[in-house]
Amino acid sequence: MQGNGFKVGLTIFFVGLCGFYLFPSVQNLYVSYKMNNMPEEERVEYREDNRQWLQQVDASSLNLGLDLQGGMHVTLEVEIGNLLNQLAVNKDEAFQQALRTAEQRAEEENVSVVEAFVEEFEAENPDGRLSRYFRNQGEDITRRSSNDEVQEYLQGQADTAVQNGIQVVRNRVNQYGVTEPSIQRQGDERIVVELPGVSDRERVRDLLESASQLTFHLMANPQQLGESVQRMIEYYEPTAEDSARIAEAQAADTAAMEASTDTSGVTEGTELAASSGQEASGGQQQGTALTEPGESAQTGPQNSLLAAMQPMPGQEQPIIGRAFASDTSRVNELLQDPSVQNMLPPGIEPMWTASPVLTTEDGREAFHLLAVRAEPELTGEVVTEASVQFDRQTNEPKVSITMNSDGARRWDRITAANIGNRVSIVLDDIVYSSPNIQSRISGGRTEITGLESRQEASDIVTVLQSGRLQTDLNIISERTVGPSLGEESTRAGFISVVAGFLLVVLFMIMYYRTAGVVADIALLLNLILIMGILAGFGATLTLPGIAGIVLTIGMAVDANVLVYDRVREEQATGKTLRAAINAGYEQSLSAILDANITTFFVGVILYSFGVGPIKGFAVTLMAGILASLFTAIIVTRIIFDYMVEDRRMQVSYG
Amino acid sequence: MRLFENADYSLIPNRRIGYIISGTLLAISILSLLTKGLALGIDFRGGMEFVVGNTTDLNTVDVRSALTESFEEEPEVKRFGDVGHLVRISKKGDITTMENQVVSALNAQFSGRDIAIESTNVVGPRFAEDLKRGAIYAVLGALLVVFLYIMVRFEWRYSLGAVAALVHDVTITLGIFSVLAGIAPFSVQIDQSLIAAFLTIVGYSLNDTVVVFDRVREYVNLFKTEAFDEIVNRSINATLSRTVVTSLTTLIVVTILFVFGGEVLRGFSFALIVGVVIGTYSSIFVASPTIVELNRRLEKSAA
Numbered sequence: 001m002q003g004n005g006f007k008v009g010l011t012i013f014f015v016g017l018c019g020f021y022l023f024p025s026v027q028n029l030y031v032s033y034k035m036n037n038m039p040e041e042e043r044v045e046y047r048e049d050n051r052q053w054l055q056q057v058d059a060s061s062l063n064l065g066l067d068l069q070g071g072m073h074v075t076l077e078v079e080i081g082n083l084l085n086q087l088a089v090n091k092d093e094a095f096q097q098a099l100r101t102a103e104q105r106a107e108e109e110n111v112s113v114v115e116a117f118v119e120e121f122e123a124e125n126p127d128g129r130l131s132r133y134f135r136n137q138g139e140d141i142t143r144r145s146s147n148d149e150v151q152e153y154l155q156g157q158a159d160t161a162v163q164n165g166i167q168v169v170r171n172r173v174n175q176y177g178v179t180e181p182s183i184q185r186q187g188d189e190r191i192v193v194e195l196p197g198v199s200d201r202e203r204v205r206d207l208l209e210s211a212s213q214l215t216f217h218l219m220a221n222p223q224q225l226g227e228s229v230q231r232m233i234e235y236y237e238p239t240a241e242d243s244a245r246i247a248e249a250q251a252a253d254t255a256a257m258e259a260s261t262d263t264s265g266v267t268e269g270t271e272l273a274a275s276s277g278q279e280a281s282g283g284q285q286q287g288t289a290l291t292e293p294g295e296s297a298q299t300g301p302q303n304s305l306l307a308a309m310q311p312m313p314g315q316e317q318p319i320i321g322r323a324f325a326s327d328t329s330r331v332n333e334l335l336q337d338p339s340v341q342n343m344l345p346p347g348i349e350p351m352w353t354a355s356p357v358l359t360t361e362d363g364r365e366a367f368h369l370l371a372v373r374a375e376p377e378l379t380g381e382v383v384t385e386a387s388v389q390f391d392r393q394t395n396e397p398k399v400s401i402t403m404n405s406d407g408a409r410r411w412d413r414i415t416a417a418n419i420g421n422r423v424s425i426v427l428d429d430i431v432y433s434s435p436n437i438q439s440r441i442s443g444g445r446t447e448i449t450g451l452e453s454r455q456e457a458s459d460i461v462t463v464l465q466s467g468r469l470q471t472d473l474n475i476i477s478e479r480t481v482g483p484s485l486g487e488e489s490t491r492a493g494f495i496s497v498v499a500g501f502l503l504v505v506l507f508m509i510m511y512y513r514t515a516g517v518v519a520d521i522a523l524l525l526n527l528i529l530i531m532g533i534l535a536g537f538g539a540t541l542t543l544p545g546i547a548g549i550v551l552t553i554g555m556a557v558d559a560n561v562l563v564y565d566r567v568r569e570e571q572a573t574g575k576t577l578r579a580a581i582n583a584g585y586e587q588s589l590s591a592i593l594d595a596n597i598t599t600f601f602v603g604v605i606l607y608s609f610g611v612g613p614i615k616g617f618a619v620t621l622m623a624g625i626l627a628s629l630f631t632a633i634i635v636t637r638i639i640f641d642y643m644v645e646d647r648r649m650q651v652s653y654g
Numbered sequence: 655m656r657l658f659e660n661a662d663y664s665l666i667p668n669r670r671i672g673y674i675i676s677g678t679l680l681a682i683s684i685l686s687l688l689t690k691g692l693a694l695g696i697d698f699r700g701g702m703e704f705v706v707g708n709t710t711d712l713n714t715v716d717v718r719s720a721l722t723e724s725f726e727e728e729p730e731v732k733r734f735g736d737v738g739h740l741v742r743i744s745k746k747g748d749i750t751t752m753e754n755q756v757v758s759a760l761n762a763q764f765s766g767r768d769i770a771i772e773s774t775n776v777v778g779p780r781f782a783e784d785l786k787r788g789a790i791y792a793v794l795g796a797l798l799v800v801f802l803y804i805m806v807r808f809e810w811r812y813s814l815g816a817v818a819a820l821v822h823d824v825t826i827t828l829g830i831f832s833v834l835a836g837i838a839p840f841s842v843q844i845d846q847s848l849i850a851a852f853l854t855i856v857g858y859s860l861n862d863t864v865v866v867f868d869r870v871r872e873y874v875n876l877f878k879t880e881a882f883d884e885i886v887n888r889s890i891n892a893t894l895s896r897t898v899v900t901s902l903t904t905l906i907v908v909t910i911l912f913v914f915g916g917e918v919l920r921g922f923s924f925a926l927i928v929g930v931v932i933g934t935y936s937s938i939f940v941a942s943p944t945i946v947e948l949n950r951r952l953e954k955s956a957a
Contacts, residue, residue: 067918075781107780110787201774202750476778478749485705485737485772492916499914500907507903511655544847547911547919551854551926554907555861558900562865565896572660591868594807598864599857601799606853609792614850621854654655 004641007634014630015525018532025061025535052362062535065542066479067613068493070486071196072204073479078165078189079472080113080158081106086470087157088133094125095133112188114158118151158189165471166191167462168212171354171430174325176207191473201480209473212428214380214463218414219318219422219434220348220371226313228371229320231343236305236334305334309369317422317434318371320350325365328352349374351424354432355459370431372424377414380427382407386464388457391449397457399433399448401464408444416440425463432463493546500550501527508557512564513652518639519560522631526556529627530620539623542616552624559596559632562588567653577651581640585633592632600625658895665938666887666946672939676822683829692828693835695845696775698789700782702743704756707772709738712764717741724759732841735917737772740841749776789849793824796856808867811948816863819941823859823932824852830928840920847922855929858904862897862937869893870945882949886942894938901934 031054035043047054066073081103088095102117109116121128130150134141141153166183169191173181182194198204308330309321323331334340335350344350351372356365385402403411414423415437424434435448451457481489505523508516530549534541567584575583600622607618643649696703709717717739718731730742743752753771760769777785797817805813834842869889877885908930911923 077778077780108783110784201753201771205750474778475749475776476781478774478776480771480774482705482707482772484707488735488737489916489918492914492919495914496907496911500910503906503910504903507906511657511899543916543918544850544922547915547922550907550911550915551904554904555858555900557903558861558896561896561899561903565893565899568656568659569892587872591865594868595861595864598800598803598860601803602796602853602857602860605792605796605799606850609788609795610846610850614846617847617850621857 004638007638011635011638014529014532017536018529021532021536022062022528024057025531027057028061031057055362062531063538063540064490065540065545065613065616066194066196066486067481067543068486068490068541069196070199070481070483071194072198072201074193074195074204074208074475075186075477076165076169076191076193076208076473077476078158078162078191079474080161080189081117082470082472083158083161084113084117084154087136087154089135090133094121094128098124112155112158114151114154118147118154122147160465161471162189162191164462164465165473168428168471169193169208169473171428172207176204176329190476197483199480199482201478205475205478209475210428211470211472213470214383214425214427215376216378216414217376217424217426218373218418219424220345220373222313222315222318224345225318225320225371228343228345229311229313232335232340233303233305233311235337235340235343236303305331308334312368317368320369320371322357322366322368325356325367328367328369331369344371347374348372349429351426351429351431353434354427354430354463355456370424370434372426372431376426377423378407378410380464382410383464386461388454388461389447396449397451397454399451399457399460399464401446401448403444403446405444408442411444411446412440412442425460427463433460489543493543493550496550497527497546497553500553504553504557508560512654514643515560515564515567515640515651515653518636518643518651519557519564521639522560522628522636523553523556525635526552526624526627526631529630530623533623533627534620537619539619540616541620542613544613545616545620548617548620548624552620552628556624556628556632559592559628560636562592562595563632563636564653571653578644581644581651585637589633592629596625596629656895657898658891661891661894663891663894664887665890666883666943669939669943669946672943676826676936676940679826679829680822683826683832686829686832687825690832690835692832693843695841695843695848696742696777696782697845698782698786700777700779702749702752703775704741704743704753705734705737705739705772705774706741706756706760706769707738708767708769709760709764710736712739714739716763717760720763721756721759724755737917738769740917749774785846789846792849793852793856796853797821800856800860804864804867808871811945811952812867814948815941815944816860816867818944819863819933819936820856820859822936822940823855823929826932827852827855827925827928831925838924840917840924842921842924845921847919848925851922851925851929854926855933858930859933859936862900862934863941865896866890866893866937866942867945870942883946886946890938890942897934897937901930904930 035046038046081099084099085091098117098121101120102113105111105116105120106113111119118130121130129143129145130147131141131143131145134150134153135143136153141150145153162185166185170183173183173193173195176198178195178198180196182192184192186192193208195204308327309323311321312319321331348371350369353368353370355367357368358366360366382403383401384404385400387400389398389400390396391398418437419439420437422434422436424431426432433448435450448457448460451460501523505520508519508523510516512519527549530552533539534545539545563584566588567580570580570583570587571577603618603622603625607615607622610618640651643651706717714731714733718728721731721741722728725743725745727745729744730740732740734740741756743756745752753774757769757771761767797820800820801813801817804816828844831842831844831848866889869892870886873880873885873889873892874882877888880888905927908923908926911919912927915923
């Protein structure tokens, strides 16, 4: 066993590492098993008591793919052709023709719409200049800009459109209230959205595909609002039999609310000023007058509205209330009630803020519900330019907006009549900013000051830009798996792994005797290593991934089989056991490496071209190859060395 | 227990038998692929696919006729394990509308049960084109990488032998899928997961081939006086026991996947069963004879 110290250390290290990564998954399994055995009430209580810990465990355990846990996987495409159409200032026949062919080509070939459009246009009009369609002073595209410059500009616009699309989708999904959604960009013009556990397909489709529009709205009068909110709360004051039922479920929400109120107040001091260099008079501290924690704890449990939302009347801003992300959809539901709708001041619609107004220590985010006038004053088309700038004196970030002449004229009228009131910038019924109008703004150049961070400023700019151009999203692929099908797949996968493992284990013992047992130990270790690698790299376990594991069980023993058969051959030539083992490992090494490296390459290729669940298969296949190489070359060798050299055992190779 | 211990079969001398078997299988496969073609799944063709639940006790024919009436076209309907039925609609249209039409048509025909959509799979035409392109690149890329790796580690002759075996395996597996299209009681449509299965077959078959080649390389240096044919035959026999054992364990697990892995993996695991059998066969009867034949040509042209 001398000289094996390093190998033993390495093995312990890897197994320990995998154990470390797998621990949360095991905990998660144990906890869900424990909770399943609890009576309903106890379970609710347990979940509330350990909310933070449970979330942590869940977040760090092995991810299950949507095909196992159920949910929706949607691929959206941003309509770039439509975008080009919107960007063009004049659309002659040549333009239309090139755009049509480009859209068609993009459908059939692996080429982006912008690329295809430029190529088509140049092919049809060798001397034509694209700049004649896309003149834009703000972006420095003039009559003399070369086609390359225009292409770069268009590509940039397309890119922004996709970024905006992602932002829009993220907000809509947050609004819908899905736990752990994933929104990712794929390639040039696609967005992949994964929504675990979602089953209301129709609503999600509408949510994702509906066109977004940027609008500017005036807001409700805060004084009027207080009374409305009071009436809504009274409306949801429960009857005696309701209260007992509701009390239980909602006790904890309120508890969490309480905790969060301690975190601090909210700063909301954005202001709107004419861009004439005049200094904004500093942000106002606001939102510190939150409801007393004790108060809401006492009345909260009985009232379903209060349980989901904390009312915040009497603010300088027209805030109806504040709620955690997990409760916003519940609040929406409660406010849908026609009688509640009637309690709001006429023409007022409740809308959520886009960014959280506070974040609790355990990472929960709360949003304001604002009372906004439903009728927009202006739509996003009037915005010609929006950018982040910095104040020359204070170096604070600010947003600069330029409007076209029509917009500027109307803006002048609106601001003149509403000095001291707030105006909200709304995209998709979400309020991105609601600055205070400081003065009458003539000439169309506007600034939003008093922003908290550069990030906030650039978020607002993104929204303003996306409102300028409408981003159309189309669902081009959708995969929905219902929870019962997911469960069935999980069960089928689990049975396959166990059955495959047991049969292979038995076969190896029958065929190779003692050495078979060693191979089986390696196989078990192999499974642990694969799962550990998956958990450690944050990979997702899908049904094809499980198939990959089952396949690995069968193929992983191959390396052992190669070694063992070689040992048998060496023994047949009359070598001692020890010499035969040494020769067996040495002679079979090149075959093992060559065979596995080629298969690993295949896994890499599969990973780079595969989509969704197939990627999961490729990952487990690669993890399986690495794990089986390690166990077959190093781990089994340690065991044989120990048995033969230290213990002088006679090992049977069958 | 020992299988094929000290095997000494005349495999290379009798390689013509292999040529006949492979030739026949290839001819049938290519013929079927050219005439009947492959049933493409919606991944590569585009379209909509729904799994409806609560229909396990209904007859597939009845479900189909209920939908035919409503859609004015005959949709593809298949049993889907213990869940219900799989419905494929080629008509284009809004997803939600189609879903509702399927559900209402079925609930109207078979009242008293709550038939609902269990899962949906929709692939748009452009996305399908992309997936198809990706799949073709993946298979070609895999073959190229394998060819290059073996050329670096062995020699170009071996590369050709290995790739010949891989093309042989994938063609015959595809051929079997083409022949079985419309006959098999499970889905034999070519979709993304089948591409994964094909690449796994490529990997597996290669694994087998490389092990034999590795032995050939070793014996070429060991038995310098022997003819190349003899060496290859000896290598195949020396590794035969390992080839059979590994094929057995792999076959065990893929059969388990086929039986217990559920409806979603049925086609995938079937491809793997076929692939393991053909891959094992081809490393002995295709890859090895190829290098023998190539060697003969070389010797002849040298002489």
